[in-house]
C-alpha cells in the first residue's frame with residue numbers, strides 16, 4: 001500500500017534575505033525539513049532569530065522558499081492550481097503572536113468572522129455566518145454577545161488571541177500554524193489557550209504546529225519537538241526524548257535555561273496538577 005504523504009511539510013527549504021549595500025545576506029533558513037503529520041502537535045523551539053517565523057510563513061503559503069518545497073498533502077504549495085489553493089487557504093489556518101495586527105481596527109469583530117465564513121462557503125447567509133461565529137467563540141470561552149459588536153481595540157489582548165483561534169477553527173482547518181500564540185498573554189490565559197489548541201488536536205484531529213520560545217509548554221503539548229538554531233534544524237524527535245534527554249549541546253543549553261524546580265514535570269497537563277478544566 002502506498003504511504004500517505006504527511007499533511008504539511010517543509011522539504012529542504014531555504015530562505016535568504018538580501019542584505020543590501022554593505023550588509024551581509026541573512027540565511028534565515030538553510031535546508032530546513034519539518035513534517036507536521038495529520039492530527040499531531042509539533043513544537044518548533046529556538047532562540048530569537050533562529051528562523052521560526054520565517055518557517056511558519058512558508059508553511060502558511062505567505063512566502064515561498066528560495067529553494068526546496070512546501071508540500072500540503074504531497075502537493076507543492078507554490079505550484080497549486082486555484083481550486084487546490086483555495087482548499088489549502090481554508091484548511092491551513094494561522095494564529096499569530098500579535099493578534100492586534102491580524103484584525104482591521106476599523107471594523108467590528110463580527111466582520112472578521114462573517115466574511116471568511118461566507119467567502120469559503122461555510123454559511124449561506126450573514127445570519128448563518130453569525131451563528132457559526134457565535135458557536136466558535138463559545139468554544140474558546142468568549143461570550144458572543146460581549147465580543148461580536150466590539151472593535152478590536154475594545155478587547156483585551158487575551159480576548160483578541162482567543163478570537164483569532166475562534167476564527168481559525170471556524171474554517172474547519174486540518175492544520176493550525178501557531179507562531180508564539182501565547183507569548184503576549186498572562187500565565188492563566190496561556191494555559192487556557194494552549195488547552196484549547198491541545199483539545200482541537202485530540203478531539204477534532206486538527207494538526208498543530210506550535211512555535212514557541214518556551215520548552216515547558218512545548219513539552220506539555222507536543223508529540224514531537226523540532227529545535228532550530230541559526231536557520232537550521234539541530235535536533236528533532238519525540239518530545240520526551242528531545243527535552244528529557246537532549247543530544248545536541250544547544251538543546252541541552254536550552255533545557256538547562258528552564259527555571260527550576262523541574263517545571264517540565266508540572267503544569268496543566270500533569271495528572272497531579274490542577275486540571276484547569278481538563279477532564
Ligand SMILES: Nc1ncnc2c1ncn2[C@@H]1O[C@H](COP(=O)(O)OP(=O)(O)OP(=O)(O)O)[C@@H](O)[C@H]1O
Nearest residue numbers: 017026027028046047048049050051052053054055
Ligand atoms: N523580511 C526580512 N528581511 C530581512 N531579514 C529578515 C526578514 N525577516 C526575518 N529576517 C531575519 O531572518 C532571521 C530569522 O528571523 P525569524 O523572524 O524567522 O526568527 P524567529 O525565530 O521567528 O525569531 P523570534 O523568536 O524573535 O520571533 C533573523 O536574523 C531576522 O533578522
Ligand SMILES: [Mg+2]
Nearest residue numbers: 052053054179
Ligand atoms: Mg518569530
